[in-house]
Amino acid sequence: MMSHPYAIEPDDTIYTTLNCMNCGVTLIGRRDKKFCDDHCRSLFHNVTSAAHYNLIRKTHTILRKNRRILNLAMSVFQEQHVVPAHWLMQRGFSFQHCTQKIDCKDDSPLLVCYDVAYRWREQGVVQILFWSADSRAA
Numbered sequence: 001m002m003s004h005p006y007a008i009e010p011d012d013t014i015y016t017t018l019n020c021m022n023c024g025v026t027l028i029g030r031r032d033k034k035f036c037d038d039h040c041r042s043l044f045h046n047v048t049s050a051a052h053y054n055l056i057r058k059t060h061t062i063l064r065k066n067r068r069i070l071n072l073a074m075s076v077f078q079e080q081h082v083v084p085a086h087w088l089m090q091r092g093f094s095f096q097h098c099t100q101k102i103d104c105k106d107d108s109p110l111l112v113c114y115d116v117a118y119r120w121r122e123q124g125v126v127q128i129l130f131w132s133a134d135s136r137a138a
């Protein structure tokens with residue numbers, strides 16, 4: 001059986017139903033094509049890396065603020081560094097952000113923020129301690 005010669009296309013060429021990831025125009029060409037041209041490609045990557053940069057910067061800002069609040073709490077609550085969680089929250093502390101979480105066998109996990117850490121002591125109360133990479137989690 002003979003097929004029409006024009007029906008045969010090179011393997012890597014199809015009329016895709018995909019759209020340019022930058023401008024949305026329907027793409028024609030290679031199966032793995034993602035952009036119309038280099039202009040769309042570089043625009044897309046610039047915007048994407050700016051968005052990533054913003055996300056990272058925002059997270060760093062929150063972590064730096066957390067660290068500042070933990071250090072402040074240690075100087076205010078000098079005895080044993082036991083602090084009511086609401087005191088931290090009033091100052092904008094984010095319990096969703098930390099740099100490391102260390103599970104402890106016989107204690108609640110340590111939540112680290114760079115060189116300071118805290119752990120829940122009881123409902124609504126945390127204990128803050130200095131932390132370094134070679135600190136023991138015990």
Ligand SMILES: [Zn+2]
Pocket residue numbers: 020021022023024025035036037040
């Ligand atoms: Zn495009």
